[in-house]
Amino acid sequence: MTTTRNGWSVAALVVGMALVYWQVFAKLVHDWYNDDNYSHGFLIIPLALYLAWERRQKLAYARLGEDAKARKALQYALKLAPGFEGATEAKQVLASLVY
Secondary structure (H helix, E strand, O other): OHHHHHHHHHHHHHHHHHHHHHHHHHHHHHHHHHOHHHOOHHHHHHHHHHHHHHOHHHHHOOOOOOOHHHHHHHHHHOOOOOOOOOHHHHHHHHHHHHO
């Protein structure tokens, strides 16, 4: 049951990312296809997926850690999606954590 729930969580995350960033992905693919300087971009996604698959055991047990600033920065970074109501506030908080 937990595996099924994790599978649905991953699927929801992938679909959500695709919906939010589809314009960015379309521009990237356009640049990869039309600009010789960026043609290696087509290798990045398969390579990243392969490396994630190779390290899946390690990644399954990875923890964020106890650093409160890192946890808070990650929470706000996830809110920076285009159109998110709290994006301006999140950017200000991230800036205050970084600087």
